[in-house]
Amino acid sequence: MGADRALPEACLMTLWFVFALMTVAAIFAVLWPLGRGGRAERQDTENQGSEVAVYKDQLAEIERDLAIGLIAAPEAEAARVEIGRRLLAAAGSETAPAPRSNLKWRRAAAVLALVGLPLVAIAVYMPLGSPRLQDFPLAQRDRAPGMAQSLENLVVQVEQHLEKNPTDGRGWNVLAPVLERLGRYDDAVRAYRNSLTYNGESAERRSDLGEALTATAGGVVTAEAKTEFERAHALNAEDPKANYFLGLAAEQDGRKDDAANIWRALLAKAPADAPWRPLVQSSLARVGGGSTAPALSDETMAAAKDMNEGDRGAMIRGMVERLANRLKQNGDDVDGWLRLVRAYLVMGDRDKAMGASTDARQAVANDAERLRQLNEGLKNLGLDG
Amino acid sequence: MIAESGHYALVLALGLALIQSFVPLIGARLRDPALMNVARSAALAQLLFVGASFTALVMLHVTSDFSVANVYENSHSMKPLIYKITGVWGNHEGSMLLWVSILALFGGLVAIFGNNLPLSLRAHVLAVQAWIASAFYLFILMTSNPFLRIANPPIEGRDLNPVLQDIGLAVHPPMLYLGYVGFSISFSFAIAALIEGGIDAAWARWVRPWTLVAWIFLTLGIAMGSYWAYYELGWGGWWFWDPVENASLMPWLAGTALLHSALVMEKRNALKVWTILLSILTFSLSLLGTFLVRSGVITSVHAFANDPTRGVFILLILCLFIGGSLSLFAGRATALKQGGLFAPISREGALVLNNLLLTVACAVVLFGTLYPLAMEVLADFKMSVGAPFYNLSFVPLFALLLLAVPFGPMLAWKRGDxxxxxxxxxxxxxxxxxxxxxxxxxxxxxxxxxPLAIGLGIFVIAGAVTDLAERTGLFRLPFAATLHRARGLPRSAWGTAFAHAGLGVALIGIVCETTWNSEYIATMKQNDVAHVAGYDLKLDGLFQRQGPNFREMIAEFNVSRNGEALSTMTPSKRSFTTRGSSTTEAALLTRGASQLYISLGDVTAEGAVAVRIYHKPFVLLIWWGPVLMAFGGMLSLSDRRLRVGAPKPARAKQRLQPAE
Structure with a gap:
């Protein structure tokens, strides 16, 4: 895409030509007064204001005011005397400065304009500007081939449509999972909520919303998410997603037996070819197999590192990655940042941990309270700014 | 091409400003008219290039070119056209570009209309303008560049902060900046006078109108901002003593003082040194305001410390200009010739009193603004200085000032009675x-x-009327003669009367609003009726509507008084999807100078809505006052006459003689 947008050579030439024209105009502005004839200069010098001229005008003004009757004769007289005094003083001290033309300095100024101006302009512009990028107004982009097909563009089109027709429940239904896949969990949550509002209650939609909420929390089944799963469960006790996440919630709460029971029941009722079977089985193995810590806790991370099992390691890395992505989009979450830093530390990736803590500081820099919390948390983790 | 040309134009403006900073000064030293005239053409070219740069940014926003980072971060393709344009200065980078554009505009105006200035004075003034301009061009290019590009542009922008998506943004910042930056002219004149080592009558004649222009815009800008906050923030408050507001109030106070001292200087050739100092202080306070608002130091000292590039840069500019100009003042002020003498009780004396009170009031506000910051830096202790502090310090000072206002214009020049x-x-x-x-x-x-404060307000207004009656000889002379005199009266005299009366009007509005406003806060269901200050407001229902880039929930209220239906009011709450935030649009019903004000809170699960209803008696006077002041300023500005303060001769009769 970047290649499409680089300027063709002809356009680049035009741009440099425009720059050159502008530079010439700027130089001309400096050279013009230097090159004007002596007569124009003398005229300027003669026309310039002076103290004496102002006082003379003021004297005339007093006469006018007196004629209209704005001031009385004695006052006019007093004012005349005072201004007269000032006029005399000014006329005495005012030695009209004779204009002198100084050819040497004029030449220096001309050289400054001819050489200095373009040099400064280029020296400042080159590191800052992007002369190779062409304009990209929206009207032009809709017609750009290739762009129209991209997933993001489609999403934007659907979003724009929904902005105008917010009650289109089907649209929200289509949009929500796509947003979730794109990692825009917050938007996905909103889309699922709208879908619920306009399509009505269903266990599936409730548990989808719960899943999105869990994703925004970086894989933790929050109280809010849990409520959604419970509602889904109430609507349909068989809903596999609700059951799975209720189990996960129990695991994260430390109730590993409850988790195991829920998952066992889920597996018992599951069709043999259900695509989520392996996931539930491995989860069950996790709680059954002894490592019962909440997701993304130090122990889980350590366990994952020791065992180095392909599946679990990938899952945890995926979770960490998702958390990192989410924080990149919305950096307000201090706890999230701390969780991320800790995850990197446990995974033994100190560089990434340092990088994440720097990002975190930048992200919450505008909020003193959050910054303080973050710094304390980082100190506890043994990372000092 | 537009983006890069705009960027390059800004760079060229910097180059021109640098040349304009030095060449005219050398010219003035060598008395070479050609070198001095470089200032004029360079200032005009600068205006041209900055104007082009600003236009380019406006065009990029209008066409939603998200390959420009500034547009991506602050615009949205669905935004109505007017907000696409106003959004240009609704963000840091764009507003700084507007700042320098206005600076260049003022420089250009001096270049165009400065033909009757002494050549060397004009050269100096424009050179000082160019110093300021260079500093701010560098600031923009290095730390806040609005033309930075994104190689792979996103398809949609992040939208403008919804609170700013209002017509207020179209008017308030440009007005305020015209005021802030307008004071740079009197600053440049002051510095030029200090460099040249003398102030003459031409100087004074020039500074006052420029100060007046800046003052008019600042007055309107502050009033507009206050009204905007009143109807947009949904709390019905119109002034919060917030540091950002104080940042605009301080230059206003100093500028008002400057306006009055420049008057003494123009008419009586006195108070020269003081006027110079005030010019420096006024613009310094404008710069300080820019620093406070733009560096993020207000939100939190820590935020400032975390991303210090911008803040430190402005702080540097601040120190350079304030420190530099004050040291220059300290070194050169004694060399200035002292002007006319006057007795303590005289128009000049009254204006000195005015200056004294205004500057002390300004110092109080400065203290109230900076003290919390200092505490936060030194003691790591967050506090805020609010209304109680200002009620005890600022308000008595202003009461004293208002008490003295009617006396000022009636005292004679030089020695009064x-x-x-x-x-x-x-x-x-x-x-x-x-x-x-x-x-x-x-x-x-x-x-x-x-009641005492209201009496004071009436006294100020009546004083202004008395002044006019005295000057025109109303009740004393035949009506025809009065009419003739009224027509001959300088427009500046009318301006004074209007501006002073405006103070009284605003005071009455402020007192009535703060003392007798009534509020009603409740959760209302459909068909509930609220009774506020004799009005009955019935909630007819809630409904949804779709705007261009927001959804809104509207509540419809039927307003009646004593059973007689008056009007319907429709406050609303807008939610903006892109930023995921919402704004309250208050509904206002104006009855004379009083207003009914409804703003909506959240909707409860049962479909009831939290409502705040205020009745604000005479609230509009708060803004009519400043408008009246600005109108007075414009009258005075339109008065192209010279100003001579005719002193009363020592033994003359006190009364004006009939002219005929």
Whole structure:
């Protein structure tokens, strides 16, 4: 895409030509007064204001005011005397400065304009500007081939449509999972909520919303998410997603037996070819197999590192990655940042941990309270700014 | 091409400003008219290039070119056109570009209309303007560049902060900046005078109108901002003593003082050194305001410390210009010739008193603004200085000032007669006392000071009227003669009267609003009726509507008084999807100068809505006052006459003689 947008050579030439024209105009502005004839200069010098001229005008003004009757004769007289005094003083001290033309300095100024101006302009512009990028107004982009097909563009089109027709429940239904896949969990949550509002209650939609909420929390089944799963469960006790996440919630709460029971029941009722079977089985193995810590806790991370099992390691890395992505989009979450830093530390990736803590500081820099919390948390983790 | 050309134009403006900073100064030293004239053409070219740069940014916003980072971060393709344009200065980078554009505009105006200035003065003034301009061009290019690009542009922008998506943004910042930056002219004139080592009558004649222009815009800008906050933030408050507001109030106070001292200087050739100092201080406060607002130091000292590039840069500019100009002042002020003498009781004396009170009031606000910051830096202790502090410090000072206002214009130049003026103001005083009595009898509850303050407001207004009556000879001369005199009266005299009356009007509005406003906060269901200050407001229902880039929930209220239906009011709450935030659009019903104000809170699960209803008596006077002041300023500005303060001869009769 970047290649499409680089300027063709002809356009680049035009741009440099425009720059050159502008530079010439700027130089001309400096050279013009230097090159004007002596007569124009003398005229300027003669026309310039002076103290004496102002006082003379003021004297005339007093006469006018007196004629209209704005001031009385004695006052006019007093004012005349005072201004007269000032006029005399000014006329005495005012030695009209004779204009002198100084050819040497004029030449220096001309050289400054001819050489200095373009040099400064280029020296400042080159590191800052992007002369190779062409304009990209929206009207032009809709017609750009290739762009129209991209997933993001489609999403934007659907979003724009929904902005105008917010009650289109089907649209929200289509949009929500796509947003979730794109990692825009917050938007996905909103889309699922709208879908619920306009399509009505269903266990599936409730548990989808719960899943999105869990994703925004970086894989933790929050109280809010849990409520959604419970509602889904109430609507349909068989809903596999609700059951799975209720189990996960129990695991994260430390109730590993409850988790195991829920998952066992889920597996018992599951069709043999259900695509989520392996996931539930491995989860069950996790709680059954002894490592019962909440997701993304130090122990889980350590366990994952020791065992180095392909599946679990990938899952945890995926979770960490998702958390990192989410924080990149919305950096307000201090706890999230701390969780991320800790995850990197446990995974033994100190560089990434340092990088994440720097990002975190930048992200919450505008909020003193959050910054303080973050710094304390980082100190506890043994990372000092 | 537009983006890069705009960027390059800004760079060229920097180059021109650098040349304009030095060449004219050398020219003035060598008395070479050609070198001095470089200032004029360079200033005009600068205006051209900055104008082009600003236009380019506007075009990029209008066409939603998200390959420009500034557009991506602050615009949205669905935004209405007007907000696409106003959004240009609704963000840091764009607003700084507007700042320099206005600076260049003022420089260009001096270049165009400065033909009757002494050549060397014009050269110096424009060179100083160019110093300021260079500093800010560098600031923009290095730390806040609005033309930075994104190689792979996103398809949609992040939208403008919804609170700013209002017509207020179209008017308020440009007005305010015209005011802030306008004071740079008097600053440049002051520095030029210090460099040249003398102030002459031409200097004074020039500075006052420029100061007046800046003052008019600043007055309107502040009033507009206050009204905007009043209807947009949904709390019905119009002034919060917030650091950002103080940042605009301080230059206003100093600028008002400057306006009055420049008057003395123009008419009487006195107070020269003080006027120079005030010019420097006023613009320094404008710069300080820019620093406070733009560096993020207000939100939090820590945020500032975390991303210090911008803040430190502005702080550097601040120190350079304020420190530099004050040291120059300290070194050169003694060399300035002292001007005309005057007795303590005289128009000049009154203006000195005015200056004294205004600068002390300004210092109080400065203290209140900076003290919390200092505490946060030094003691790591967050505090805020609010209304109680200003009520005890700023308000008494201003009451004193207002008490003195009617006396000022009635005192004669050079030596005045306080007793005579007091006698002539007797009628105004009586009017004030009657107002106190009426307010006392009529008021229910509220502060005991409120009726007194209303009396003061009436006294100020009546004083302005008395001044006009005295000058035109109303009641003293035949009506035809009065009319003739009124026509001959300088427009500046009318301007003074209007501006001073505006103060009284605003004061009455402020007192009435703060003392007798009534509020009603409740959760209302459909068909509930609220009773506020004799009005009945019935909630007819809630419904949804789709705007261009937001959804809104509208509540419809039927307003009636004594069973007689008056109007419907429709406050709303807008939610903006892109930023995921919402704004409250208050509904206002104006009845004379009073207003009913409804703003919506959240909707509860049962479909009831939280509502805040206020009745604000005479609230509009708060803004009519400043408008009146600005109108007075414009009258005075339109007065192209020269200004001579004719002194009364020592033994002359006190009364004006009939002219015929």
């Amino acid at each position: 306080l007793l005579g003026v007091t006698q002539r103001l007797l009628a105004a005083g009586v009017a004030g006392l009657v107002a106190v009595a009426i307010a006392w009898g009529w008021a229910r509850g509220g502060s005991a000071l409120a």
